Amino acid sequence: MVSSRSVLLCVRTVHTSCRMNKRGPLTIDGWYPRDHMPDDYPKNEEERRAAAIKYGMRPEDYKPYDKDDYYKYAGNYPDYGCVTYDHKDPYENWSDPHYRRNWGEGMNIQAVMHTCDRDSYTTLIFCWIGIQTWPKGRKWKNDIMLKQYPYDIKRAYPFTDPRIYPITNYTFEPMD
Known part of the structure; x- marks a missing residue:
C-alpha cells in the first residue's frame, strides 16, 4: 500500500518539474504569458518603440488603437x-x-x-x-380562424350552421 507521504512527494515533484513550469504561470497551450499583457498607451517615441519591439513589429509599422475608441482600446496593443x-x-x-x-x-x-x-x-x-427580399417576409397578417359564434360550434362544425342548435344554459336551481 502506498503511504500518503510518498503520494505527496510524487505530486510535489511533478508540480515542480521542468515540464510543468517551462511556460511560466500559465500551462494552457496558446495563452500568452503574463508579460505579454498590454501596458499603458505609449506617451512618447521611446515607449512606442519599446511597445513595437515587445509585439515583434517594426517601429514604423506599429500603430496602437486609438484611445478614444472605447470598444477596441487595450493600452498599447497594436492594431x-x-x-x-x-x-x-x-x-x-x-x-x-x-x-x-x-x-x-x-x-x-x-x-x-x-x-x-x-x-x-x-x-x-x-x-x-x-x-x-423574401416575398412573405414582412407581410404579417392575423391568423384565419373560424368565425366565432355564441353557439355550439363544435357540434355544428364543419358542415352545418351552428345557429340551428339552441344555446343551452344550465342553472343550479331546482326544477318546479
Missing part, C-alpha cells in the same frame, strides 16, 4: 488590421491549421469574430438580402 480566416491561404503550412495561424503571430483584438466557424461578410450580406 493589426482585419485579416480574417477567409483571407489567409489554405495551402500554407500553418502552425495551427485549424485557425490558420502561426506561433507568435499577432492577432486582431476581435479575432474571435473572424474564426473559421463564423460566417464570412459575404455570407452575411447575402443572408440579409435574402431576408429583405
Whole structure:
C-alpha cells in the first residue's frame, strides 16, 4: 500500500518539474504569458518603440488603437488590421491549421469574430438580402380562424350552421 507521504512527494515533484513550469504561470497551450499583457498607451517615441519591439513589429509599422475608441482600446496593443480566416491561404503550412495561424503571430483584438466557424461578410450580406427580399417576409397578417359564434360550434362544425342548435344554459336551481 502506498503511504500518503510518498503520494505527496510524487505530486510535489511533478508540480515542480521542468515540464510543468517551462511556460511560466500559465500551462494552457496558446495563452500568452503574463508579460505579454498590454501596458499603458505609449506617451512618447521611446515607449512606442519599446511597445513595437515587445509585439515583434517594426517601429514604423506599429500603430496602437486609438484611445478614444472605447470598444477596441487595450493600452498599447497594436492594431493589426482585419485579416480574417477567409483571407489567409489554405495551402500554407500553418502552425495551427485549424485557425490558420502561426506561433507568435499577432492577432486582431476581435479575432474571435473572424474564426473559421463564423460566417464570412459575404455570407452575411447575402443572408440579409435574402431576408429583405423574401416575398412573405414582412407581410404579417392575423391568423384565419373560424368565425366565432355564441353557439355550439363544435357540434355544428364543419358542415352545418351552428345557429340551428339552441344555446343551452344550465342553472343550479331546482326544477318546479
